[in-house]
Amino acid sequence: MITSPSNPLVKELVRLRSRRHRDTEARFVVEGRRPLALAAAAGVTFEQQVICTDLGGEPVVDAPTVEMSEVAFRKASYRQNPEGVLAIARHLDTSLTKVSLPETPLVLVAESIEKPGNVGAMLRTADAGGVDAVVLTGEGTDIHNPNVVRASQGALFTVAVGTAAVEELTAWLSENGIRLLAAVPDGGSAPWQVDLTGPVALAIGAEDEGLSPALLDAAAGRITIPMLGRVDSLNASTAAAVLVYEAVRQRDSEPD
Amino acid sequence: MITSPSNPLVKELVRLRSRRHRDTEARFVVEGRRPLALAAAAGVTFEQQVICTDLGGEPVVDAPTVEMSEVAFRKASYRQNPEGVLAIARHLDTSLTKVSLPETPLVLVAESIEKPGNVGAMLRTADAGGVDAVVLTGEGTDIHNPNVVRASQGALFTVAVGTAAVEELTAWLSENGIRLLAAVPDGGSAPWQVDLTGPVALAIGAEDEGLSPALLDAAAGRITIPMLGRVDSLNASTAAAVLVYEAVRQRDSEPD
Numbered sequence: 001m002i003t004s005p006s007n008p009l010v011k012e013l014v015r016l017r018s019r020r021h022r023d024t025e026a027r028f029v030v031e032g033r034r035p036l037a038l039a040a041a042a043g044v045t046f047e048q049q050v051i052c053t054d055l056g057g058e059p060v061v062d063a064p065t066v067e068m069s070e071v072a073f074r075k076a077s078y079r080q081n082p083e084g085v086l087a088i089a090r091h092l093d094t095s096l097t098k099v100s101l102p103e104t105p106l107v108l109v110a111e112s113i114e115k116p117g118n119v120g121a122m123l124r125t126a127d128a129g130g131v132d133a134v135v136l137t138g139e140g141t142d143i144h145n146p147n148v149v150r151a152s153q154g155a156l157f158t159v160a161v162g163t164a165a166v167e168e169l170t171a172w173l174s175e176n177g178i179r180l181l182a183a184v185p186d187g188g189s190a191p192w193q194v195d196l197t198g199p200v201a202l203a204i205g206a207e208d209e210g211l212s213p214a215l216l217d218a219a220a221g222r223i224t225i226p227m228l229g230r231v232d233s234l235n236a237s238t239a240a241a242v243l244v245y246e247a248v249r250q251r252d253s254e255p256d
Numbered sequence: 257m258i259t260s261p262s263n264p265l266v267k268e269l270v271r272l273r274s275r276r277h278r279d280t281e282a283r284f285v286v287e288g289r290r291p292l293a294l295a296a297a298a299g300v301t302f303e304q305q306v307i308c309t310d311l312g313g314e315p316v317v318d319a320p321t322v323e324m325s326e327v328a329f330r331k332a333s334y335r336q337n338p339e340g341v342l343a344i345a346r347h348l349d350t351s352l353t354k355v356s357l358p359e360t361p362l363v364l365v366a367e368s369i370e371k372p373g374n375v376g377a378m379l380r381t382a383d384a385g386g387v388d389a390v391v392l393t394g395e396g397t398d399i400h401n402p403n404v405v406r407a408s409q410g411a412l413f414t415v416a417v418g419t420a421a422v423e424e425l426t427a428w429l430s431e432n433g434i435r436l437l438a439a440v441p442d443g444g445s446a447p448w449q450v451d452l453t454g455p456v457a458l459a460i461g462a463e464d465e466g467l468s469p470a471l472l473d474a475a476a477g478r479i480t481i482p483m484l485g486r487v488d489s490l491n492a493s494t495a496a497a498v499l500v501y502e503a504v505r506q507r508d509s510e511p512d
Binding site: 153 | 386
């Protein structure tokens with residue numbers, strides 16, 4: 001039973017909030033019953049589980065488990081209302097070669113999305129919309145960021161996630177016969193004027209910067225979500241939701 | 257020139273972050289060039305403008321203006337990267353009688369959405385999708401919350417916003433011949449199987465609680481966004497985006 005907030009494991013859990021430390025250790029933290037259960041179902045490797053029975057926690061994954069006092073657990077936890085269970089996992093393998101695709105894949109490409117909360121929200125939308133793979137490219141968030149893990153509510157483990165440089169991504173898309181469609185702020189076709197029933201990848205950039213010239217050049221088509229108001233930009237995760245669900249709509253109307 | 261962070265105006269700006277104080281004073285803070293310009297264009301009444309030239313600020317709205325030092329402004333500001341201009345505005349009038357509707361209105365109803373960031377995101381989506389009015393009902397956020405103002409990026413001023421109890425809302429909808437459609441987690445029709453080209457109100461509840469029995473009873477139909485994954489719920493503002501843009505799609509295909 002770990003009772004002290006200055007225990008080395010507590011300190012290690014706090015240090016794993018830093019990207020540099022995560023990258024060095026190749027480990028990250030998953031917290032909460034449902035995300036842990038989804039991660040375990042996805043075959044994620046856990047090295048250490050921590051529970052706090054005073055917070056109602058009990059073991060969820062198969063890993064060496066220690067108990068912490070409420071004070072120590074709250075210090076280690078990244079949540080305001082912790083459920084009393086978290087675990088240290090090995091980094092996910094996000095190489096594109098690990099991603100297996102169905103016959104008519106729907107892929108979401110997120111380029112240089114800085115805010116981890118947006119990446120998490122995009123993963124959640126990808127899960128809901130049955131997206132076959134989410135590929136992160138460009139600068140920005142790493143998927144093991146605690147805010148990505150939290151905001152995705154476990155979708156990080158239910159959706160195939162890849163990370164790749166733009167050249168590798170575009171090569172992978174053509175090898176797999178997937179049309180790349182770029183979301184652009186203006187000049188593209190409305191989402192419902194583009195056929196999304198075939199193998200497609202929907203690429204979304206950051207609100208301010210948009211997509212890189214390299215991705216735009218590689219795209220077979222451009223999509224613009226009509227903006228009928230005056231504020232002028234949609235949040236990247238909102239744009240992803242509109243495009244993904246337009247694909248769901250079109251595919252739902254297709255004969256099987 | 258106000259230089260001290262303990263100046264009464266700085267203190268008042270900080271106090272206006274509290275709902276109780278806002279409600280007592282019937283005043284709130286709008287910050288940033290674009291939101292202020294949109295608010296001014298919408299006829300919002302400003303009582304006091306504050307600029308910080310060291311942060312690049314200059315007057316945006318027509319109101320008595322004082323200058324602050326950077327230290328004082330940063331204390332008063334709600335932003336991490338302030339643009340050097342903010343102003344105190346009188347509370348918006350959100351009575352439904354103030355909302356004027358076009359012939360075939362598209363209304364978004366948000367019930368008991370707790371997170372101000374979600375309310376702000378819904379306003380931004382409503383602006384983008386050409387929603388004619390957003391009505392907030394039930395418990396939850398007040399629209400003058402600084403996080404609503406910030407997350408809406410000014411959409412709080414470009415979209416007609418009403419607040420009303422459920423009974424008042426449903427009476428207003430029937431008076432205006434608007435069909436209420438309730439978003440529910442399951443058992444409803446897919447959004448694209450429901451005709452959204454007429455006068456409709458799309459009602460969305462909180463992720464965990466959903467819509468109240470009173471709103472569900474008043475609804476003429478139920479819509480369920482298909483969930484093809486395993487995480488099981490969409491963020492309320494994501495759900496709003498999917499539904500609003502399905503209405504935009506259907507209306508775009510209509511002859512004028």
